[in-house]
Amino acid sequence: MTAYNTIAFDPSRCELCNDCDACITACAQVKSGSDDPLHSRIKIVAGFNGNPPELALCRQCGDPECVKSCPSTALTKNPDTGLIDWEKSLCVDCLLCTVGCSYGGITYNATLQHVAKCDLCDGDPACVKACPSGALSYITSASIFNEQHEREDLFVPGLSACQGCNSEMIMRHSLRKVGPDTVLATPPGCIPGMGSVGFNGTTGTKVPVFHPLLTNTASMLAGLKKQYNRMGRNVTAMALAGDGGAGDVGFQSLSGAAERNDQILFICVDNEGYMNTGMQASGSTSYGSWTTTTPVGSEMKGKRTSQKNLAMIMMNHNCEYVATASTAFVEDYYEKLDKALAASERGFAYLHIYSPCPTGWRFPSSQTIEVCRKGVETNFAPLWEYERGGDLHFTHPIDNPLPVEAYLNLSGKYRHVNEEQLACIQQQVNERVRTLKRYAGLN
Amino acid sequence: MNTTHYLVAGASHAGLEAVHRIRLVDGTSPITLVTRDAHAPYSPTILPYVVSGQSAPERVVLRPADYFLQHNITLISDNELVSIDETGKQVTLKSGDRWQYAKLLLATGADPIIPPIPGLSETPFHVLRTMQHAIDLRDHAGKAKRAVVLGAGLIGMHGAENLRHAGLDVTIVEMCDQVLPGYFDARAAALIEHAFNANGIRMLMGSRVVRVEPLGDGCRITLENGDSLEADLLLVATGVKPQLDYLKGTSVQVDQGILVDRRMRTDAPHIWAAGDVAQAADFYGEEKVMMGILPDAVTQGAVAAMDMTEDHALKPYIGGVPINTYTFFGQQAISVGQSLADASLEELTRVDEENGRYLKILLRENRLQGISSINQEMDAGIMWQLILRKVDLTPVKDAFIARPLETGRALMSSTWR
Numbered sequence: 001m002t003a004y005n006t007i008a009f010d011p012s013r014c015e016l017c018n019d020c021d022a023c024i025t026a027c028a029q030v031k032s033g034s035d036d037p038l039h040s041r042i043k044i045v046a047g048f049n050g051n052p053p054e055l056a057l058c059r060q061c062g063d064p065e066c067v068k069s070c071p072s073t074a075l076t077k078n079p080d081t082g083l084i085d086w087e088k089s090l091c092v093d094c095l096l097c098t099v100g101c102s103y104g105g106i107t108y109n110a111t112l113q114h115v116a117k118c119d120l121c122d123g124d125p126a127c128v129k130a131c132p133s134g135a136l137s138y139i140t141s142a143s144i145f146n147e148q149h150e151r152e153d154l155f156v157p158g159l160s161a162c163q164g165c166n167s168e169m170i171m172r173h174s175l176r177k178v179g180p181d182t183v184l185a186t187p188p189g190c191i192p193g194m195g196s197v198g199f200n201g202t203t204g205t206k207v208p209v210f211h212p213l214l215t216n217t218a219s220m221l222a223g224l225k226k227q228y229n230r231m232g233r234n235v236t237a238m239a240l241a242g243d244g245g246a247g248d249v250g251f252q253s254l255s256g257a258a259e260r261n262d263q264i265l266f267i268c269v270d271n272e273g274y275m276n277t278g279m280q281a282s283g284s285t286s287y288g289s290w291t292t293t294t295p296v297g298s299e300m301k302g303k304r305t306s307q308k309n310l311a312m313i314m315m316n317h318n319c320e321y322v323a324t325a326s327t328a329f330v331e332d333y334y335e336k337l338d339k340a341l342a343a344s345e346r347g348f349a350y351l352h353i354y355s356p357c358p359t360g361w362r363f364p365s366s367q368t369i370e371v372c373r374k375g376v377e378t379n380f381a382p383l384w385e386y387e388r389g390g391d392l393h394f395t396h397p398i399d400n401p402l403p404v405e406a407y408l409n410l411s412g413k414y415r416h417v418n419e420e421q422l423a424c425i426q427q428q429v430n431e432r433v434r435t436l437k438r439y440a441g442l443n
Numbered sequence: 444m445n446t447t448h449y450l451v452a453g454a455s456h457a458g459l460e461a462v463h464r465i466r467l468v469d470g471t472s473p474i475t476l477v478t479r480d481a482h483a484p485y486s487p488t489i490l491p492y493v494v495s496g497q498s499a500p501e502r503v504v505l506r507p508a509d510y511f512l513q514h515n516i517t518l519i520s521d522n523e524l525v526s527i528d529e530t531g532k533q534v535t536l537k538s539g540d541r542w543q544y545a546k547l548l549l550a551t552g553a554d555p556i557i558p559p560i561p562g563l564s565e566t567p568f569h570v571l572r573t574m575q576h577a578i579d580l581r582d583h584a585g586k587a588k589r590a591v592v593l594g595a596g597l598i599g600m601h602g603a604e605n606l607r608h609a610g611l612d613v614t615i616v617e618m619c620d621q622v623l624p625g626y627f628d629a630r631a632a633a634l635i636e637h638a639f640n641a642n643g644i645r646m647l648m649g650s651r652v653v654r655v656e657p658l659g660d661g662c663r664i665t666l667e668n669g670d671s672l673e674a675d676l677l678l679v680a681t682g683v684k685p686q687l688d689y690l691k692g693t694s695v696q697v698d699q700g701i702l703v704d705r706r707m708r709t710d711a712p713h714i715w716a717a718g719d720v721a722q723a724a725d726f727y728g729e730e731k732v733m734m735g736i737l738p739d740a741v742t743q744g745a746v747a748a749m750d751m752t753e754d755h756a757l758k759p760y761i762g763g764v765p766i767n768t769y770t771f772f773g774q775q776a777i778s779v780g781q782s783l784a785d786a787s788l789e790e791l792t793r794v795d796e797e798n799g800r801y802l803k804i805l806l807r808e809n810r811l812q813g814i815s816s817i818n819q820e821m822d823a824g825i826m827w828q829l830i831l832r833k834v835d836l837t838p839v840k841d842a843f844i845a846r847p848l849e850t851g852r853a854l855m856s857s858t859w860r
Binding site: 046047049051055063066071072090092093099101103108110113 | 737
């Protein structure tokens with residue numbers, strides 16, 4: 001199985017609203033030698049009600065309906081390139097392919113009197129080169145899957161996370177990548193709760209796993225790692241902890257291990273609270289959030305204090321590597337996991353992954369990745385990394401962030417938020433980004 | 444006795460999609476595909492283009508021979524089901540071979556209807572449903588001068604146009620007052636009819652044939668009004684219906700076709716049906732309907748296969764929506780969903796007679812029910828999805844009516860992640 005290339009579209013950077021049609025003109029020029037947008041195979045259309053622009057372009061689907069609806073075999077999925085190829089000499093202009101496509105990716109060109117679709121310009125797409133804002137990029141898709149599916153899943157089947165929770169994905173992906181020479185600590189929280197430590201005398205993993213106290217995860221791992229070093233064995237000491245086990249109850253040992261720069265890979269899966277014990281607030285619960293200990297009533301309107309930013313606190317320990325990640329941007333996470341794993345050979349590496357909780361935050365279980373994505377696109381949960389001695393670096397800079405409502409509106413825990421609270425949250429987001437930019441040496 | 448796990452009868456779109464889907468989930472159980480055709484699998488939709496010579500029979504093969512080898516599928520050509528023993532889970536083929544199956548999919552398609560016109564059975568005529576029909580018609584058209592086509596449905600219209608391209612004098616005789624009933628309203632049909640007239644095809648609408656008789660190398664056709672036509676080529680294209688004789692003695696229930704539920708199950712255990720042979724749920728009403736369109740055959744084949752393999756991702760069949768993308772003399776007519784307004788529908792029509800353009804949108808409670816267009820850029824697939832998903836257009840209604848193309852694209856793109 002090969003990884004295919006594709007054109008990715010980041011609507012938040014698209015300048016359509018400023019009358020930019022560079023990609024459309026470039027495509028029309030390359031394909032038909034004309035500036036007429038009718039000849040373009042990429043179409044950018046305005047979004048609704050102030051939403052970012054939308055895209056009509058062949059998605060080069062994996063199991064394409066256009067190909068199945070083609071009676072003449074003019075359309076075929078090319079297994080080598082991943083492209084859906086169109087052969088003019090076979091096409092009978094029946095337009096049935098346009099019935100198969102749900103995204104306007106193959107359309108009839110009345111001037112040329114046949115259908116036309118994107119062919120990625122033989123691997124050098126003109127639209128991407130013409131895009132002045134970086135909204136279009138040419139990327140390799142499915143490479144993570146292709147790389148990962150060769151590796152062994154080191155968790156057992158049947159972990160019982162809540163429906164829609166992304167922690168199971170985080171756990172399985174991370175441990176697959178880190179590999180079998182690992183000792184894993186999962187302090188009390190959702191992660192052991194869903195069965196990763198095991199039950200009935202068996203473990204939930206195929207590597208040694210233990211269940212430390214909330215308070216001593218990092219110090220136990222530090223000791224284990226030292227012992228393995230003494231034995232001459234190269235073993236990764238890894239923690240998969242929640243935000244409570246990392247930043248509240250577990251913070252003393254975490255801070256100590258980071259300060260000593262112990263060789264540990266510490267992954268914090270942050271769902272902003274003690275969700276598996278009944279959705280109590282933690283130090284990383286954000287301002288205004290409803291939880292069972294920060295209820296909404298006549299006096300209280302959700303959490304009154306701001307969340308502490310654990311990732312920034314860890315950065316200030318000056319340990320080897322600190323980064324934030326989101327499951328809406330998995331390529332970004334994988335790069336960081338690689339760096340963190342390498343850094344954990346030298347010293348302390350800390351990864352902070354956003355894990356919106358469908359059960360506790362009250363959003364539909366199908367929307368987890370969307371909540372993750374909006375968190376990043378509003379700058380509520382910016383993606384950055386820091387390496388010891390260097391600057392902070394934004395890995396997915398958001399030039400035109402969406403208003404924070406776009407993120408808050410997705411979750412029931414913010415439903416009560418009033419204008420004043422909203423302004424406060426927006427201000428906190430802005431301030432946090434400003435601080436991060438200072439660390440990044442920007443502004 | 445031969446044994447197979449999956450037995451699929453019919454190797455056109457529904458059958459081929461089914462074996463594809465089965466293999467996605469079940470990589471090992473034996474699959475046997477039986478087709479009555481001697482030719483490699485092809486689409487009935489391509490046949491008019493074979494008649495005109497635009498498509499060569501050997502270039503429209505839907506799956507190369509090595510596909511079946513590669514996926515461990517036994518392909519039996521030039522053979523067909525003649526009976527089913529549903530208790531013993533066995534079928535008998537025309538060749539006399541018997542096959543034991545665990546799961547049986549009937550995707551045997553439909554055959555041309557031969558209307559009960561006096562004299563027709565004694566007169567040589569063509570139909571157009573198989574590759575051999577197409578080759579015969581193509582060869583005959585090369586020698587003929589005057590053609591009469593009975594029926595102004597899709598096959599008749601495509602056939603007539605392609606005979607015209609081959610240089611024949613062509614007359615279409617149709618009982619209805621309009622072409623392509625069911626897909627287009629009278630106004631749109633009139634635009635299409637006009638294009639046929641303008642390209643030299645005689646259109647005799649609302650005409651009933653009362654007698655056909657041989658005349659020299661050709662035939663004479665007598666109409667109800669007393670007129671008669673002479674032709675040296677007669678194409679009968681008055682619709683299709685499934686041939687279901689092989690179901691005798693089974694508990695499979697039939698009406699116009701094989702009645703199936705939303706998982707494409709028939710009333711008999713371990714037997715499914717999909718494609719033109721099946722009569723399945725209607726998207727708009729309670730009655731089960733015959734769809735007879737290619738994308739629907741693909742969908743039904745997929746649903747059947749997913750149920751046969753107990754694929755948990757199966758979403759029950761949502762119901763048939765009439766769809767037609769019809770190209771004629773370089774023009775395009777597209778129709779998705781309902782084409783006729785009733786009292787409960789909001790109708791918006793734009794006609795540009797001068798440029799032969801036409802657009803009609805039918806809405807119910809701000810949800811798209813149907814859209815049809817002539818010579819307008821239209822993403823049929825997007826419109827189909829808007830109908831199937833019952834997308835509430837209230838917030839974008841004005842934009843949708845003004846610019847259905849761009850609005851539809853933005854709506855569907857916003858669902859993509």
